[in-house]
Amino acid sequence: MAYPQTTKTILTAADISRTVDRIAHQILEKTEGARDAVLLGIPTRGFPLARRLAGRIATFEDVSIPVGVLDVTLYRDDLRMRAARAIGKTQIPPAGIDGRLVILVDDVLFSGRTVRAALDALGDLGRPRAVQLAVLVDRGHRELPIRADYVGKNIPTSLSESVRVRLSETDGADEVQLYPGTDTSAAPATGAAERRVVA
Amino acid sequence: MIAHLLSAADLDAATATLVLDTAGEMAGVADREVKKLPTLRGRTVVNLFYEDSTRTRTSFEVAAKRLSADVINFSAKGSSVSKGESLKDTALTLQAMGADAVVIRHEASGAPHRLARWIDGSVINAGDGTHEHPTQALLDAYTMRSRLGRLAGLHVVIVGDVLHSRVARSNVHLLHTLGAKVTLVAPPTLLPVGVGSWPAAVSYDLDSALSGADVVMMLRVQRERLSGGGRDSFFPSDREYSRRYGLDDARLRRMPAHAIVMHPGPMNRGVEITAEVADSARSTIVEQVGNGVSVRMAVLYLMLGGL
Numbered sequence: 379m380a381y382p383q384t385t386k387t388i389l390t391a392a393d394i395s396r397t398v399d400r401i402a403h404q405i406l407e408k409t410e411g412a413r414d415a416v417l418l419g420i421p422t423r424g425f426p427l428a429r430r431l432a433g434r435i436a437t438f439e440d441v442s443i444p445v446g447v448l449d450v451t452l453y454r455d456d457l458r459m460r461a462a463r464a465i466g467k468t469q470i471p472p473a474g475i476d477g478r479l480v481i482l483v484d485d486v487l488f489s490g491r492t493v494r495a496a497l498d499a500l501g502d503l504g505r506p507r508a509v510q511l512a513v514l515v516d517r518g519h520r521e522l523p524i525r526a527d528y529v530g531k532n533i534p535t536s537l538s539e540s541v542r543v544r545l546s547e548t549d550g551a552d553e554v555q556l557y558p559g560t561d562t563s564a565a566p567a568t569g570a571a572e573r574r575v576v577a
Numbered sequence: 578m579i580a581h582l583l584s585a586a587d588l589d590a591a592t593a594t595l596v597l598d599t600a601g602e603m604a605g606v607a608d609r610e611v612k613k614l615p616t617l618r619g620r621t622v623v624n625l626f627y628e629d630s631t632r633t634r635t636s637f638e639v640a641a642k643r644l645s646a647d648v649i650n651f652s653a654k655g656s657s658v659s660k661g662e663s664l665k666d667t668a669l670t671l672q673a674m675g676a677d678a679v680v681i682r683h684e685a686s687g688a689p690h691r692l693a694r695w696i697d698g699s700v701i702n703a704g705d706g707t708h709e710h711p712t713q714a715l716l717d718a719y720t721m722r723s724r725l726g727r728l729a730g731l732h733v734v735i736v737g738d739v740l741h742s743r744v745a746r747s748n749v750h751l752l753h754t755l756g757a758k759v760t761l762v763a764p765p766t767l768l769p770v771g772v773g774s775w776p777a778a779v780s781y782d783l784d785s786a787l788s789g790a791d792v793v794m795m796l797r798v799q800r801e802r803l804s805g806g807g808r809d810s811f812f813p814s815d816r817e818y819s820r821r822y823g824l825d826d827a828r829l830r831r832m833p834a835h836a837i838v839m840h841p842g843p844m845n846r847g848v849e850i851t852a853e854v855a856d857s858a859r860s861t862i863v864e865q866v867g868n869g870v871s872v873r874m875a876v877l878y879l880m881l882g883g884l
Binding site for chain 2: 449452453457458459460461462463464465466467468498501502503504
């Protein structure tokens, strides 16, 4: 079997830290200094990742990139499949997103449906110059024509597995794990959340 | 998440807090370029109003439209109700047209409860007789929380025609659930029978109640309901009512500096509240209207946004 039968750590705390550093460098390189960039984290774990990226970019190049948080719950395409869920916080930096380069940040890229929802939400908030996507983990199984511009790690997975990202800000420790089994509500076949993990 | 919203007493603290938190996020939509969310696309909300209303009906309509629901306004005037159609037949007609939610205002207390048993969709009570008006209580709680930062431990004084006020009844239930302390102040003739069993203190003296108040909520003198027995049977004159139970500048100055003034509207300026107080910086009356839209968006989302 190519896939683990037990929980396996894919990224340790040190790996995550190095990965965030690398993505920060890549953003600076690809956007020529990220002067007009805005980082928007998708809750829950995209937001702390966006903050970390902004922090690293500030250390490397002394540019201060505005960081915001963009909740996409109200734009999801699977709302009718489950009971109404609590919505998260949305906070767009005061300077707005019009004419700027918006970099969406999320922890795991899976079906692509969360990113689709985020793109729709952005359209209602303003008109960015361009939109890019940064993710810590790309686990494949896309259901929409969406790709990431910055990927921390590509993890080949089976649909019968789940990826769990833990970050110190939200979960008390930094770690990415792959474990067997799915939270049925999170299986992409039902079109549900990409980041959904067993509580 | 919530099947029907018939009474503020149906909401436990966790659900009520969820509604207020959701409303806080919905409020951001009003400041955006596109004041619309796609969330309730394809859902139908019927506003079924048997009584006159400006702000509540408009507020529900704006809330539903901001969530992209289709809205059908149905008022008793100019409908088959004026030909004698019963509530049940009207309800079954709306059901057949595929209403996902019915927002009902009715002069009979308990009408929304009946309606909830006849139709499959969600029922939201937008005011039934002298019984309840739960979304008003939610928007009042939301306004207090956003002005004063909390609800638990607040002292809220509700003044005026408690007897006919669904706003007062819903507020007493909800504020009690959320940990605020309520004092009702009214002339004895305008207090309902059994008010002693409500989770609230009762006083006949406005001045003594105001000294420790964080919030004072003035109720409208409901002329249309008072006319039944003749207004004279409830209090001698507007002038005397206003002197004993009206909020004027002098009373406002004696209240703690942080205290806010609320009124569910529509106001009788010069009777329960003077124009200076209504227009002062400590009055939240206009804010309440704006908050009403956010709170109703939250309620509609939590009722219709899921399975």
